[in-house]
Amino acid sequence: MAQEKEYLTFILNGEEFGVDILSVQELRVWSAVTELPNKPAYIKGVINLRGVIIPIIDLRQRFGLAPLDYNAQTVTIILRSVDSKNPMVVGIVVDAVSEVYKFELNSIRKPPAFGQQIDSCFLEGLASVEDKLIILLNSLSLLDQNELYQVSRPPEERLANENTLTV
Amino acid sequence: MSIDLSQFIPTFLEECFEGIELMEASLLNLEQGDEETINSIFRAAHSIKGGAGTFGFNHVTEFTHLVETLLDEMRDGRRNIAHKDIEILLDSVDCMRLLIEAIRDDCSYDDSKVIVTSQLLTATLNNNSIDENIVEDTTKDNENTSNAIADDNLTHWSISFIPEHHLVQTGNDPLLLLNALAELGKVSVTANCNSIPSLVDLDATELYISWQITLITAAKKEDIAEIFEWVEDDCQLVISNEESIDKKPAEINLDIANEADELITEKPTIEAKTKVKPNVTNDSSLQKPKAESGSIRVGVDKVDSLINLVGELVITQSMLSELGNDFELSKVARLNSGLEQLLQNTKELQESVMRIRMLPISFAFNRFPRLIHDLSKKMGKEIELLISGEQTELDKSVMEQISDPLVHLVRNAVDHGIEATDVRITNGKPEKGTVSLDAYHQGGSIVIEIKDDGGGIDSNVILAKAIENGLVDESTSLSESQVYDLLFEPGFSTAKTLSDISGRGVGMDVVKRNIQSLGGRIQIESTLGVGSTFKVFLPLTLAILDGQLVKVGREVYIIPLITIVESLQTQEALINRTSGDMVLYRLREDNVPVIPIYKLFNIPAQNKAIKNSLLVVVEADGQKVGLMVDDLLAQQQVVVKSLNENYQQVEGVSGATILGDGSVAMILDVPSMINMALKLAKKQQQNNIVAEEVIH
Numbered sequence: 001m002a003q004e005k006e007y008l009t010f011i012l013n014g015e016e017f018g019v020d021i022l023s024v025q026e027l028r029v030w031s032a033v034t035e036l037p038n039k040p041a042y043i044k045g046v047i048n049l050r051g052v053i054i055p056i057i058d059l060r061q062r063f064g065l066a067p068l069d070y071n072a073q074t075v076t077i078i079l080r081s082v083d084s085k086n087p088m089v090v091g092i093v094v095d096a097v098s099e100v101y102k103f104e105l106n107s108i109r110k111p112p113a114f115g116q117q118i119d120s121c122f123l124e125g126l127a128s129v130e131d132k133l134i135i136l137l138n139s140l141s142l143l144d145q146n147e148l149y150q151v152s153r154p155p156e157e158r159l160a161n162e163n164t165l166t167v
Numbered sequence: 168m169s170i171d172l173s174q175f176i177p178t179f180l181e182e183c184f185e186g187i188e189l190m191e192a193s194l195l196n197l198e199q200g201d202e203e204t205i206n207s208i209f210r211a212a213h214s215i216k217g218g219a220g221t222f223g224f225n226h227v228t229e230f231t232h233l234v235e236t237l238l239d240e241m242r243d244g245r246r247n248i249a250h251k252d253i254e255i256l257l258d259s260v261d262c263m264r265l266l267i268e269a270i271r272d273d274c275s276y277d278d279s280k281v282i283v284t285s286q287l288l289t290a291t292l293n294n295n296s297i298d299e300n301i302v303e304d305t306t307k308d309n310e311n312t313s314n315a316i317a318d319d320n321l322t323h324w325s326i327s328f329i330p331e332h333h334l335v336q337t338g339n340d341p342l343l344l345l346n347a348l349a350e351l352g353k354v355s356v357t358a359n360c361n362s363i364p365s366l367v368d369l370d371a372t373e374l375y376i377s378w379q380i381t382l383i384t385a386a387k388k389e390d391i392a393e394i395f396e397w398v399e400d401d402c403q404l405v406i407s408n409e410e411s412i413d414k415k416p417a418e419i420n421l422d423i424a425n426e427a428d429e430l431i432t433e434k435p436t437i438e439a440k441t442k443v444k445p446n447v448t449n450d451s452s453l454q455k456p457k458a459e460s461g462s463i464r465v466g467v468d469k470v471d472s473l474i475n476l477v478g479e480l481v482i483t484q485s486m487l488s489e490l491g492n493d494f495e496l497s498k499v500a501r502l503n504s505g506l507e508q509l510l511q512n513t514k515e516l517q518e519s520v521m522r523i524r525m526l527p528i529s530f531a532f533n534r535f536p537r538l539i540h541d542l543s544k545k546m547g548k549e550i551e552l553l554i555s556g557e558q559t560e561l562d563k564s565v566m567e568q569i570s571d572p573l574v575h576l577v578r579n580a581v582d583h584g585i586e587a588t589d590v591r592i593t594n595g596k597p598e599k600g601t602v603s604l605d606a607y608h609q610g611g612s613i614v615i616e617i618k619d620d621g622g623g624i625d626s627n628v629i630l631a632k633a634i635e636n637g638l639v640d641e642s643t644s645l646s647e648s649q650v651y652d653l654l655f656e657p658g659f660s661t662a663k664t665l666s667d668i669s670g671r672g673v674g675m676d677v678v679k680r681n682i683q684s685l686g687g688r689i690q691i692e693s694t695l696g697v698g699s700t701f702k703v704f705l706p707l708t709l710a711i712l713d714g715q716l717v718k719v720g721r722e723v724y725i726i727p728l729i730t731i732v733e734s735l736q737t738q739e740a741l742i743n744r745t746s747g748d749m750v751l752y753r754l755r756e757d758n759v760p761v762i763p764i765y766k767l768f769n770i771p772a773q774n775k776a777i778k779n780s781l782l783v784v785v786e787a788d789g790q791k792v793g794l795m796v797d798d799l800l801a802q803q804q805v806v807v808k809s810l811n812e813n814y815q816q817v818e819g820v821s822g823a824t825i826l827g828d829g830s831v832a833m834i835l836d837v838p839s840m841i842n843m844a845l846k847l848a849k850k851q852q853q854n855n856i857v858a859e860e861v862i863h
Contacts (some may be wrong), residue, residue: 034724034831036817037768046814048825055814089813149815 003105005052007127009134010077010094013065017094018101018127023139025089027078030070041067043102044093048167049078056091063122068095081143088143101128101134108136176270180216183267188533191260193467194253195536202242208256209238210472215263220336220397225268225347230281233288234259236335240292255291257537258284318743321352321383321823330402331378336372337400345378347394352384430755463563465523473519480512522560528606528615529557529716531570535577535604542581549586554601560611561606565705568685569615576617576701577602579675584621584699584817594696596620608707612687615703626650630684633743651691655679686712689752712807713826714834716800717783719764720771723832724796725805725824730837732784732791737761739778749848750846752793762844763795764835767819773797787837792844794835807834818844 007018033045033056042061046053056076059066068074076091108125124138193208219227234256240246262281308801324344330341348354356378363375388406393403396497482745487505490498532554543550554761561569585591585600592598605616626647633639633653636849645653657676682689693699706712706729714725716736741753742761751758761782765772774797782793805824810817821836 007206032830034823034833035770037770037819037833039817046810046823046831048829048831051808051825053808053810053813053823053825 004102005105005108006100006102007134007136008077008100009098011098012094014161016098016132018134018136019077019079019142020139021100023079023081023143025046025078028076028078028091029072030074030076030093047091049089052089054078054089054091058093060093060095061140062092063138078127079139079143081140090143092142096104101127103136111135113127170733176222179222180267180271182218183215185262186215187260187267191257192265192533194256194260195540197248197253205238205242205248208384209242212238215267220343223340223343224270225350227263227270228394229264229347229350230259230285231263232396233285233292234263236292238290240708252291252347255284255287259288309712321385323382324380324382324388325407326380326382326391327377327405327407328380328402329404330374330398332370332373332375334398334401335374337398337401339401341374341376341378344394344398345380348380348382348391350734351386351390351394352382354383355381364776377829380415384513390727427752459593463524463526469519469523473516473523476496476512476519477503477514480509480516483508483512505595505697521562526563526566527557527561528559528561528566528613529554532557532604532606534570534574538574538577539581539602539668542578546581548581548585548764551599551601554602555603555604558604559606559608559613561705562707565685569703569705572681572703573615573617575674575678576703577604580617580699582700584619586622590622598654613705613707616700616706617703618698618700623695623697623699624651624654624691625695629653648691651693655689678699686727711804712834713802714804714805715783716832717764717781717794717796718800719768719796720797721828722770722771723800723826724764725796725832725834726783726785727821727834727837729804730785730787732786734781734783737777737780737782741752742777744787752777752782754784754791754793757791759793760793761793761795762840763797767840767843767847785837786839792837792841792843794840805832805834 006021007015008024009018009019011017028049031047033047034162035045036043036055039045044056044058046055058067070093073096074093075097076093077097078089078091081088108127111123111126121141122137124136127134127136176492182499190208193204193211197204197208212231215227216235217837218596219225219231237246237256246252246648252828263286265276266281266348273776275787315369317365328341328344334341339516345354345356357380359377359379360375362377363369369375384844388408392399392404398404407435430602454535465863483505487502489507490502490505494502506806518741537554539550539552542548581600585598586594588598591600601620605618607614607616620728629650630639630645632652633650633656634641638653638656639645655678656677677687682703682705690702690704713728715728715731717724717726717734723755733756737752743751743753743758745751750761752761761777762774763775763777764770777795781799783796783799784793786792790834805826807822808824810820819836819840820833822834823831824834826832
């Protein structure tokens, strides 16, 4: 029997993405966040998830897409690292969740080496369902602090742009 | 059937550490004829030995056996309890700790000390009369000694070991015995399998093999018999000497004395080796930080009170939900009282849970009797240690971080504080110096006092030294406490000679930094010729802090109450601007820089004008700044949560908390905010310069 893996898929800018369902802790509707000082725009802030403070990332903005106003369909997927030694929880904001698919491991194709808007470190592979193409994301690197927060613009830069003191 | 013994190892290690601590404390109090104390030391050593044997830590068993034998002789009154013996036993306790720590951290250890101490023990056991100096030389190196022994008197032992069939059922493993023998010398083993029955009759839990062992070793018959001590009753054991070199005890003594002579001639090499040693010890100390254990022992009473509280909480909850089932407006009064009860319950529950993290400070104080004992020996000063308030409770994490600074302060008290004995006598003081440790609650903090009746701190000497080092200007006049604060400057030391105890001038600044990072402070009181007192003020816990809630734009921030000097509304007349964009606000004699939080954090705010705005004046590292906020909200206790857990450190923020409505609020880190503001100001200045250049 071929090995299978289940993926939760979601919509981002009209495209369908998938993450390993084992790394999904829960789904939440969008709720207000507490902003963090001097952080890049894709880090929306932090929320209180039953006593634990977790950061919320806008995946659209993280992938360099134009931000979208949040509406009733906007969902936060709470991801938890499977690695028990260094547990980390993070919430990613997506346009909408779609389906749960089962893929045989050998049916997953390698991602193309070029032509991608998204940082290639997040890509795990491509899978197709009927005539749809689903981009599978690597939940390990989504949960890796270094890779997730790498593209941050230094805060000083942003400060320098808009510094006029009003008295 | 086999039981995985390794699951019990952590428990065994914990028991070992407790036993070791007990041994150490008891040894320090041990006096002649005190049977109860010596018995308890013996019992501790015995259970460590037994446990180590069960788990196969043979090196621990062997070493502890020597200790136990010595203690046994003391216990039976066969040996007087001499001061020298206690020193050796204390050293042995250190070695045992070293061995156990090595097992716990699964790392190697510097075994020279262990070997040396076990030789000392053996020598003591043999009533060896080697002059102590020679013994100390022997201590310098071990391999030479063991080689010397090996070359000198090797004996061929023939051991016949025929175990009873039930031996393995008693938990003994013959393999461990054989391994232990192999450590004594060269071993060749022949197993006799003749008595193994046919498969049908074979009982897998019985042992049918016997062994014939030849051992070439320097060890004596007793040493070999010791290995079999635990199985003595369950086997037939014959240990015979193949060559008939039966040495009498006197000759053995002679041999050891000869070895000592040999060692003296080998001294140059020994010294060369000892010079290399420090590196080795440094390496092993680098491996140490693994030590922190993740568990705490909690008294049953604390758990019981928690259970009671949870019980009450459940009752309140069911009452409230019953009320909610068919609620009418007429029941509002009952709802209110129910909610009040809930508030009470949660508060008590919170306090109880916090109490679990609290440990009596005796955990930190317990190491000091030994420290003082060692230091007074090293320094040749007689010192008495008085400890009081050891039941005062302190948060576990605070305790862990305060231990090292305390050790430093106590060392200083002994080294710099207490004068040499002859000076004390000339000054008409009691010959014996006193260092006292005390801990008590004061207000919302815990005070730890380290007090000595030594010479006190001469502020003139400090001042002179500070001027010499260029720390202060000759013309400035400083108050006494300001002078004492100089002691905490990096690289400051007044000790005339360096010793390995203290005086290098590293440390006091670290002490202060450590205490400050715990949110505490340190204060010095001293009278010349009478003594000094170091007072360490610490917060009760790190998990909860009193905060002032402020609002900036949409966000609520928390300023730790302890940093706040005052809050005020600005008046236009008092606002000054410097050439840069820095704004200063005149506060009586001070000019405080104004930091608008919205600007620092780059967030929207309602009020961007400094005029008539609210200013919270805070102080950190002696620097006052005014934080500009939109609104002042309530003051309340908040539970500190870490941002690092799932995110990373954020500049300007020390942590976060969850407010009553479930939302998250950031706790401001004032020192880091000041740093940010400085960086920002610098950046702006550069920008301004660039802008000017463009204009010109």
